Amino acid sequence: MKIAGVALTPPDRQRRGGRVKGEMSERKVMILDVGKTAGILILAGFLAGLVDEAPGGEGPMMIYLLAVLGVSLAATHWGYGVAGAFVAAFAVDLFHTQPQFRLSFSPGFPVALLIMLAIALPTGLLISRLKKTAAGALEREYRAVALAKIALDRERRAEALAAGETTRATLLRSISHDLRTPLTSIMGASAAMLEGREMSEPSRASLLVDIRKSSQWLLRMVENILTLTRLSTETVRPRKGPESAENAVSQAVSILRARFPNCRISVRLPDQPLMTPMDVTLISQVLINLLENAIKYSPESEPVVVTLTGDGDYARFEVADRGRGIPGDVMETLFSPQKRDNQDKLRGAGIGLSICQTIVQSHGGDIEGFNREGAGAKFVFRLPLVEEAELAVPATIGSEGEL
Numbered sequence: 001m002k003i004a005g006v007a008l009t010p011p012d013r014q015r016r017g018g019r020v021k022g023e024m025s026e027r028k029v030m031i032l033d034v035g036k037t038a039g040i041l042i043l044a045g046f047l048a049g050l051v052d053e054a055p056g057g058e059g060p061m062m063i064y065l066l067a068v069l070g071v072s073l074a075a076t077h078w079g080y081g082v083a084g085a086f087v088a089a090f091a092v093d094l095f096h097t098q099p100q101f102r103l104s105f106s107p108g109f110p111v112a113l114l115i116m117l118a119i120a121l122p123t124g125l126l127i128s129r130l131k132k133t134a135a136g137a138l139e140r141e142y143r144a145v146a147l148a149k150i151a152l153d154r155e156r157r158a159e160a161l162a163a164g165e166t167t168r169a170t171l172l173r174s175i176s177h178d179l180r181t182p183l184t185s186i187m188g189a190s191a192a193m194l195e196g197r198e199m200s201e202p203s204r205a206s207l208l209v210d211i212r213k214s215s216q217w218l219l220r221m222v223e224n225i226l227t228l229t230r231l232s233t234e235t236v237r238p239r240k241g242p243e244s245a246e247n248a249v250s251q252a253v254s255i256l257r258a259r260f261p262n263c264r265i266s267v268r269l270p271d272q273p274l275m276t277p278m279d280v281t282l283i284s285q286v287l288i289n290l291l292e293n294a295i296k297y298s299p300e301s302e303p304v305v306v307t308l309t310g311d312g313d314y315a316r317f318e319v320a321d322r323g324r325g326i327p328g329d330v331m332e333t334l335f336s337p338q339k340r341d342n343q344d345k346l347r348g349a350g351i352g353l354s355i356c357q358t359i360v361q362s363h364g365g366d367i368e369g370f371n372r373e374g375a376g377a378k379f380v381f382r383l384p385l386v387e388e389a390e391l392a393v394p395a396t397i398g399s400e401g402e403l
Helices: 011-050 060-073 079-094 106-194 201-232 247-258 280-296 349-362
Strands: 241-244 266-270 274-280 304-311 314-320 364-373 377-384 397-402
Touching: 011 060, 011 079, 011 314, 060 079, 060 106, 079 106, 106 201, 241 247, 247 266, 247 274, 247 280, 247 304, 274 280, 274 377, 280 304, 280 314, 280 349, 280 377, 349 364, 349 377
Parallel strands: 266 304
Antiparallel strands: 241 274, 266 397, 304 314, 314 377, 364 377
Protein backbone atom coordinates (compact mmCIF):
# COMPACT_ATOMS: atom_id res chain seq x y z
CA MET A 1 0.00 0.00 0.00
CA LYS A 2 1.20 3.54 -0.77
CA ILE A 3 0.36 6.79 0.97
CA ALA A 4 1.55 10.02 -0.65
CA GLY A 5 3.83 8.03 -2.91
CA VAL A 6 5.55 6.19 0.00
CA ALA A 7 5.29 2.42 0.18
CA LEU A 8 4.02 1.08 3.49
CA THR A 9 4.61 -2.54 4.53
CA PRO A 10 2.30 -4.30 6.99
CA PRO A 11 3.81 -4.62 10.50
CA ASP A 12 3.99 -8.43 10.43
CA ARG A 13 5.83 -8.39 7.11
CA GLN A 14 8.09 -5.64 8.41
CA ARG A 15 9.01 -7.77 11.44
CA ARG A 16 9.63 -10.91 9.40
CA GLY A 17 11.44 -9.11 6.60
CA GLY A 18 13.39 -6.89 8.98
CA ARG A 19 14.52 -9.86 11.09
CA VAL A 20 15.72 -11.84 8.06
CA LYS A 21 17.45 -8.84 6.49
CA GLY A 22 18.96 -7.87 9.86
CA GLU A 23 20.41 -11.35 10.38
CA MET A 24 21.88 -11.40 6.86
CA SER A 25 23.31 -7.91 7.30
CA GLU A 26 24.87 -8.75 10.70
CA ARG A 27 26.38 -11.92 9.28
CA LYS A 28 27.94 -10.02 6.40
CA VAL A 29 29.31 -7.34 8.73
CA MET A 30 30.78 -9.99 11.04
CA ILE A 31 32.45 -11.82 8.17
CA LEU A 32 33.82 -8.54 6.87
CA ASP A 33 35.18 -7.54 10.31
CA VAL A 34 36.82 -10.94 10.79
CA GLY A 35 38.40 -10.62 7.35
CA LYS A 36 39.69 -7.13 8.11
CA THR A 37 41.13 -8.21 11.46
CA ALA A 38 42.82 -11.30 10.02
CA GLY A 39 44.19 -9.39 7.05
CA ILE A 40 45.67 -6.59 9.15
CA LEU A 41 47.29 -9.04 11.62
CA ILE A 42 48.71 -11.22 8.84
CA LEU A 43 50.16 -8.15 7.15
CA ALA A 44 51.60 -7.03 10.51
CA GLY A 45 53.19 -10.44 11.02
CA PHE A 46 54.76 -10.30 7.55
CA LEU A 47 56.17 -6.81 8.13
CA ALA A 48 57.34 -7.74 11.65
CA GLY A 49 59.24 -10.67 10.20
CA LEU A 50 61.00 -8.34 7.76
CA VAL A 51 62.19 -5.91 10.46
CA ASP A 52 62.97 -8.52 13.10
CA GLU A 53 66.68 -8.69 12.44
CA ALA A 54 67.46 -9.11 16.10
CA PRO A 55 65.00 -11.09 18.22
CA GLY A 56 63.58 -9.04 21.02
CA GLY A 57 63.87 -5.76 19.10
CA GLU A 58 61.26 -3.05 19.29
CA GLY A 59 60.41 -3.08 15.56
CA PRO A 60 57.89 -5.96 15.68
CA MET A 61 56.28 -4.52 18.80
CA MET A 62 55.66 -1.16 17.09
CA ILE A 63 54.23 -2.85 14.00
CA TYR A 64 51.81 -4.92 16.07
CA LEU A 65 50.77 -1.82 18.01
CA LEU A 66 49.94 -0.12 14.73
CA ALA A 67 48.08 -3.27 13.63
CA VAL A 68 45.96 -3.25 16.80
CA LEU A 69 45.19 0.42 16.24
CA GLY A 70 44.24 -0.35 12.62
CA VAL A 71 41.91 -3.16 13.67
CA SER A 72 40.23 -0.90 16.23
CA LEU A 73 39.68 1.75 13.57
CA ALA A 74 38.53 -0.61 10.81
CA ALA A 75 36.20 -2.93 12.71
CA THR A 76 32.62 -2.01 13.62
CA HIS A 77 32.86 -3.34 17.21
CA TRP A 78 35.44 -2.73 19.91
CA GLY A 79 35.72 -6.46 20.60
CA TYR A 80 37.72 -7.03 17.43
CA GLY A 81 40.37 -4.59 18.65
CA VAL A 82 40.61 -6.42 22.00
CA ALA A 83 40.89 -9.77 20.22
CA GLY A 84 43.56 -8.31 17.98
CA ALA A 85 45.47 -7.08 21.02
CA PHE A 86 45.59 -10.61 22.49
CA VAL A 87 46.63 -12.11 19.15
CA ALA A 88 49.34 -9.48 18.69
CA ALA A 89 50.69 -9.99 22.22
CA PHE A 90 50.88 -13.77 21.72
CA ALA A 91 52.49 -13.26 18.30
CA VAL A 92 55.22 -11.06 19.78
CA ASP A 93 55.93 -13.62 22.50
CA LEU A 94 55.81 -16.57 20.10
CA PHE A 95 57.77 -15.29 17.11
CA HIS A 96 59.84 -12.37 18.33
CA THR A 97 60.93 -13.34 21.85
CA GLN A 98 63.62 -15.89 22.79
CA PRO A 99 63.15 -18.77 22.66
CA GLN A 100 61.31 -18.37 19.35
CA PHE A 101 58.34 -20.47 18.23
CA ARG A 102 57.46 -21.27 21.82
CA LEU A 103 55.27 -19.44 24.31
CA SER A 104 57.59 -18.40 27.11
CA PHE A 105 55.36 -15.79 28.79
CA SER A 106 58.37 -13.61 29.45
CA PRO A 107 58.14 -10.67 31.90
CA GLY A 108 57.51 -8.36 28.93
CA PHE A 109 54.42 -10.30 27.83
CA PRO A 110 51.98 -8.73 30.36
CA VAL A 111 53.38 -5.29 29.63
CA ALA A 112 52.92 -5.74 25.87
CA LEU A 113 49.42 -7.08 26.40
CA LEU A 114 48.43 -4.15 28.65
CA ILE A 115 49.83 -1.61 26.20
CA MET A 116 47.94 -3.15 23.31
CA LEU A 117 44.73 -3.35 25.33
CA ALA A 118 45.19 0.26 26.38
CA ILE A 119 45.30 1.18 22.71
CA ALA A 120 42.56 -1.17 21.47
CA LEU A 121 39.88 -0.72 24.09
CA PRO A 122 39.53 3.09 24.20
CA THR A 123 40.02 3.41 20.46
CA GLY A 124 37.46 0.69 19.70
CA LEU A 125 34.88 2.14 22.07
CA LEU A 126 35.35 5.64 20.66
CA ILE A 127 35.15 4.47 17.04
CA SER A 128 32.05 2.35 17.77
CA ARG A 129 30.33 5.31 19.37
CA LEU A 130 31.26 7.61 16.51
CA LYS A 131 29.99 5.11 13.95
CA LYS A 132 26.69 4.70 15.78
CA THR A 133 26.32 8.48 16.00
CA ALA A 134 27.06 8.84 12.28
CA ALA A 135 24.61 6.07 11.42
CA GLY A 136 21.92 7.73 13.52
CA ALA A 137 22.57 11.09 11.90
CA LEU A 138 22.43 9.50 8.44
CA GLU A 139 19.16 7.77 9.28
CA ARG A 140 17.68 11.03 10.54
CA GLU A 141 18.83 12.73 7.36
CA TYR A 142 17.18 10.05 5.23
CA ARG A 143 13.97 10.45 7.20
CA ALA A 144 14.09 14.22 6.81
CA VAL A 145 14.61 13.86 3.05
CA ALA A 146 11.72 11.39 2.82
CA LEU A 147 9.43 13.71 4.77
CA ALA A 148 10.50 16.63 2.58
CA LYS A 149 9.71 14.61 -0.54
CA ILE A 150 6.28 13.71 0.84
CA ALA A 151 5.59 17.34 1.66
CA LEU A 152 6.77 18.46 -1.79
CA ASP A 153 4.63 15.80 -3.46
CA ARG A 154 1.57 16.93 -1.51
CA GLU A 155 2.29 20.54 -2.38
CA ARG A 156 2.60 19.70 -6.07
CA ARG A 157 -0.64 17.75 -5.98
CA ALA A 158 -2.39 20.65 -4.29
CA GLU A 159 -1.03 23.05 -6.92
CA ALA A 160 -2.10 20.69 -9.71
CA LEU A 161 -5.60 20.42 -8.23
CA ALA A 162 -5.83 24.20 -7.91
CA ALA A 163 -4.62 24.68 -11.48
CA GLY A 164 -7.09 22.05 -12.67
CA GLU A 165 -9.95 23.78 -10.89
CA THR A 166 -8.96 27.12 -12.44
CA THR A 167 -8.74 25.61 -15.92
CA ARG A 168 -12.04 23.81 -15.42
CA ALA A 169 -13.78 27.02 -14.34
CA THR A 170 -12.32 28.94 -17.28
CA LEU A 171 -13.30 26.21 -19.71
CA LEU A 172 -16.81 26.12 -18.28
CA ARG A 173 -17.22 29.87 -18.77
CA SER A 174 -15.94 29.67 -22.33
CA ILE A 175 -18.14 26.69 -23.17
CA SER A 176 -21.25 28.30 -21.71
CA HIS A 177 -20.70 31.42 -23.82
CA ASP A 178 -19.94 29.50 -27.03
CA LEU A 179 -22.97 27.25 -26.56
CA ARG A 180 -25.27 30.13 -25.74
CA THR A 181 -24.60 31.88 -29.06
CA PRO A 182 -25.94 29.17 -31.43
CA LEU A 183 -28.75 28.28 -29.03
CA THR A 184 -29.88 31.93 -28.98
CA SER A 185 -29.79 32.01 -32.77
CA ILE A 186 -31.84 28.80 -33.04
CA MET A 187 -34.39 30.00 -30.50
CA GLY A 188 -34.70 33.39 -32.20
CA ALA A 189 -35.15 31.94 -35.69
CA SER A 190 -37.65 29.30 -34.53
CA ALA A 191 -39.64 31.91 -32.58
CA ALA A 192 -39.73 34.17 -35.64
CA MET A 193 -41.03 31.30 -37.78
CA LEU A 194 -43.73 30.41 -35.26
CA GLU A 195 -44.91 33.97 -34.83
CA GLY A 196 -44.60 35.08 -38.44
CA ARG A 197 -47.72 33.56 -39.93
CA GLU A 198 -47.58 35.66 -43.08
CA MET A 199 -43.80 35.26 -43.54
CA SER A 200 -42.62 35.00 -47.14
CA GLU A 201 -41.01 31.84 -48.40
CA PRO A 202 -37.55 33.41 -48.89
CA SER A 203 -37.60 34.74 -45.31
CA ARG A 204 -38.65 31.34 -43.99
CA ALA A 205 -35.88 29.64 -46.00
CA SER A 206 -33.32 32.13 -44.67
CA LEU A 207 -34.34 31.39 -41.10
CA LEU A 208 -34.12 27.65 -41.75
CA VAL A 209 -30.61 28.13 -43.12
CA ASP A 210 -29.67 30.03 -39.97
CA ILE A 211 -31.10 27.27 -37.82
CA ARG A 212 -29.16 24.67 -39.78
CA LYS A 213 -25.87 26.58 -39.52
CA SER A 214 -26.31 27.16 -35.81
CA SER A 215 -27.20 23.50 -35.31
CA GLN A 216 -24.10 22.39 -37.20
CA TRP A 217 -21.96 24.77 -35.16
CA LEU A 218 -23.52 23.48 -31.96
CA LEU A 219 -22.88 19.88 -33.03
CA ARG A 220 -19.23 20.59 -33.75
CA MET A 221 -18.85 22.34 -30.41
CA VAL A 222 -20.32 19.35 -28.56
CA GLU A 223 -18.02 16.98 -30.47
CA ASN A 224 -15.00 19.09 -29.55
CA ILE A 225 -16.03 19.24 -25.91
CA LEU A 226 -16.48 15.45 -25.78
CA THR A 227 -13.08 14.94 -27.39
CA LEU A 228 -11.41 17.32 -24.94
CA THR A 229 -13.09 15.61 -22.00
CA ARG A 230 -12.07 12.17 -23.22
CA LEU A 231 -8.43 13.14 -23.76
CA SER A 232 -8.26 14.97 -20.43
CA THR A 233 -8.99 11.71 -18.62
CA GLU A 234 -5.72 10.08 -17.55
CA THR A 235 -6.99 6.58 -18.25
CA VAL A 236 -7.85 7.36 -21.89
CA ARG A 237 -5.15 7.36 -24.53
CA PRO A 238 -5.37 7.82 -28.30
CA ARG A 239 -5.55 4.60 -30.29
CA LYS A 240 -2.35 5.15 -32.24
CA GLY A 241 -1.15 3.00 -35.09
CA PRO A 242 1.18 3.45 -38.06
CA GLU A 243 -0.84 5.58 -40.48
CA SER A 244 -0.09 7.68 -43.53
CA ALA A 245 -0.14 11.38 -42.67
CA GLU A 246 -1.58 12.06 -46.13
CA ASN A 247 -4.74 10.12 -45.13
CA ALA A 248 -5.41 12.53 -42.27
CA VAL A 249 -5.03 15.50 -44.60
CA SER A 250 -7.30 13.98 -47.26
CA GLN A 251 -9.95 13.06 -44.70
CA ALA A 252 -10.00 16.56 -43.20
CA VAL A 253 -10.11 18.30 -46.59
CA SER A 254 -12.97 16.07 -47.75
CA ILE A 255 -15.04 16.89 -44.68
CA LEU A 256 -14.38 20.64 -45.02
CA ARG A 257 -15.27 20.52 -48.72
CA ALA A 258 -18.64 19.01 -47.82
CA ARG A 259 -19.29 21.63 -45.13
CA PHE A 260 -18.10 24.59 -47.19
CA PRO A 261 -18.72 23.81 -50.87
CA ASN A 262 -17.39 27.18 -52.01
CA CYS A 263 -14.13 27.08 -50.04
CA ARG A 264 -10.76 26.99 -51.75
CA ILE A 265 -8.12 24.73 -50.23
CA SER A 266 -4.66 24.28 -51.72
CA VAL A 267 -3.01 21.03 -50.67
CA ARG A 268 0.73 20.37 -50.88
CA LEU A 269 1.84 16.80 -50.21
CA PRO A 270 5.30 15.17 -50.17
CA ASP A 271 6.59 12.88 -52.89
CA GLN A 272 7.06 10.02 -50.44
CA PRO A 273 4.52 8.87 -47.82
CA LEU A 274 5.07 9.85 -44.20
CA MET A 275 4.11 7.07 -41.78
CA THR A 276 3.17 8.40 -38.35
CA PRO A 277 1.87 6.60 -35.25
CA MET A 278 -1.45 8.37 -34.86
CA ASP A 279 -5.16 8.18 -34.33
CA VAL A 280 -6.29 9.32 -37.79
CA THR A 281 -9.69 10.50 -36.56
CA LEU A 282 -8.19 12.75 -33.90
CA ILE A 283 -5.49 14.21 -36.16
CA SER A 284 -8.13 14.83 -38.81
CA GLN A 285 -10.11 16.72 -36.19
CA VAL A 286 -7.07 18.91 -35.50
CA LEU A 287 -6.84 19.75 -39.19
CA ILE A 288 -10.59 20.31 -39.39
CA ASN A 289 -10.49 22.79 -36.50
CA LEU A 290 -7.55 24.67 -38.00
CA LEU A 291 -9.03 24.66 -41.53
CA GLU A 292 -12.45 25.75 -40.33
CA ASN A 293 -10.97 28.75 -38.51
CA ALA A 294 -8.84 29.61 -41.55
CA ILE A 295 -11.80 29.40 -43.95
CA LYS A 296 -14.03 31.40 -41.63
CA TYR A 297 -11.65 34.35 -41.37
CA SER A 298 -10.10 34.30 -44.86
CA PRO A 299 -11.32 36.22 -47.92
CA GLU A 300 -13.02 34.03 -50.51
CA SER A 301 -10.47 35.08 -53.13
CA GLU A 302 -7.56 33.63 -51.17
CA PRO A 303 -7.18 29.84 -50.77
CA VAL A 304 -6.25 28.20 -47.50
CA VAL A 305 -2.97 26.33 -47.94
CA VAL A 306 -2.39 22.95 -46.27
CA THR A 307 1.22 21.72 -46.46
CA LEU A 308 2.61 18.37 -45.33
CA THR A 309 6.39 17.88 -45.27
CA GLY A 310 9.03 15.85 -43.52
CA ASP A 311 10.99 17.63 -40.79
CA GLY A 312 13.75 15.29 -39.64
CA ASP A 313 12.10 12.64 -37.47
CA TYR A 314 8.75 14.46 -37.60
CA ALA A 315 5.88 15.00 -39.99
CA ARG A 316 5.14 18.71 -40.27
CA PHE A 317 1.55 19.87 -40.86
CA GLU A 318 0.94 23.50 -41.79
CA VAL A 319 -2.31 25.42 -42.28
CA ALA A 320 -1.89 28.98 -43.59
CA ASP A 321 -4.41 31.64 -44.58
CA ARG A 322 -4.55 35.30 -45.63
CA GLY A 323 -7.21 36.40 -43.18
CA ARG A 324 -7.17 38.87 -40.31
CA GLY A 325 -4.39 37.13 -38.42
CA ILE A 326 -4.15 36.50 -34.69
CA PRO A 327 -4.90 39.48 -32.40
CA GLY A 328 -1.91 40.42 -30.29
CA ASP A 329 -3.84 40.33 -27.02
CA VAL A 330 -4.65 36.61 -27.40
CA MET A 331 -1.27 35.42 -28.70
CA GLU A 332 -0.01 34.37 -25.27
CA THR A 333 -3.18 32.44 -24.41
CA LEU A 334 -3.81 31.19 -27.94
CA PHE A 335 -4.18 27.54 -26.96
CA SER A 336 -5.90 28.11 -23.63
CA PRO A 337 -9.67 27.47 -23.42
CA GLN A 338 -10.38 30.99 -22.30
CA LYS A 339 -13.19 33.34 -23.11
CA ARG A 340 -12.21 35.89 -25.76
CA ASP A 341 -13.07 39.56 -25.42
CA ASN A 342 -14.19 39.71 -29.02
CA GLN A 343 -16.26 36.64 -29.64
CA ASP A 344 -17.27 37.73 -33.13
CA LYS A 345 -13.71 37.39 -34.33
CA LEU A 346 -12.72 34.23 -32.50
CA ARG A 347 -15.95 32.55 -31.49
CA GLY A 348 -15.08 29.07 -30.23
CA ALA A 349 -11.46 29.37 -31.32
CA GLY A 350 -10.21 29.03 -27.74
CA ILE A 351 -11.81 25.63 -27.22
CA GLY A 352 -10.95 24.44 -30.73
CA LEU A 353 -7.29 25.37 -30.41
CA SER A 354 -7.13 23.92 -26.90
CA ILE A 355 -8.42 20.63 -28.30
CA CYS A 356 -5.82 20.79 -31.08
CA GLN A 357 -3.04 21.22 -28.55
CA THR A 358 -4.36 18.40 -26.35
CA ILE A 359 -4.57 15.97 -29.26
CA VAL A 360 -1.16 16.87 -30.68
CA GLN A 361 0.56 16.61 -27.29
CA SER A 362 -1.10 13.26 -26.63
CA HIS A 363 0.66 12.06 -29.81
CA GLY A 364 4.05 13.30 -28.60
CA GLY A 365 4.05 16.35 -30.88
CA ASP A 366 3.98 20.12 -30.58
CA ILE A 367 1.91 22.93 -32.07
CA GLU A 368 2.37 26.68 -32.51
CA GLY A 369 0.61 29.57 -34.19
CA PHE A 370 1.86 32.92 -35.46
CA ASN A 371 1.00 35.67 -37.92
CA ARG A 372 2.30 35.64 -41.48
CA GLU A 373 4.11 38.49 -43.14
CA GLY A 374 1.67 40.73 -44.93
CA ALA A 375 -1.58 39.23 -43.66
CA GLY A 376 -3.01 36.03 -42.30
CA ALA A 377 -2.05 33.40 -39.78
CA LYS A 378 -0.17 30.12 -39.86
CA PHE A 379 -0.56 27.12 -37.57
CA VAL A 380 2.10 24.41 -37.55
CA PHE A 381 2.13 21.12 -35.67
CA ARG A 382 4.55 18.22 -35.79
CA LEU A 383 4.12 14.53 -35.08
CA PRO A 384 6.91 11.96 -34.65
CA LEU A 385 7.38 9.55 -37.52
CA VAL A 386 7.43 5.78 -37.25
CA GLU A 387 10.85 4.79 -35.96
CA GLU A 388 11.82 2.60 -38.95
CA ALA A 389 14.87 4.07 -40.65
CA GLU A 390 13.58 3.37 -44.15
CA LEU A 391 10.39 5.35 -43.45
CA ALA A 392 11.89 8.33 -41.61
CA VAL A 393 13.15 10.10 -44.73
CA PRO A 394 12.88 13.83 -45.35
CA ALA A 395 10.11 14.77 -47.74
CA THR A 396 9.80 17.76 -50.03
CA ILE A 397 6.81 19.51 -51.51
CA GLY A 398 5.98 17.61 -54.61
CA SER A 399 2.45 18.29 -55.83
CA GLU A 400 -0.03 21.11 -55.44
CA GLY A 401 -3.68 21.31 -56.30
CA GLU A 402 -6.95 22.87 -55.32
CA LEU A 403 -9.93 20.93 -54.08
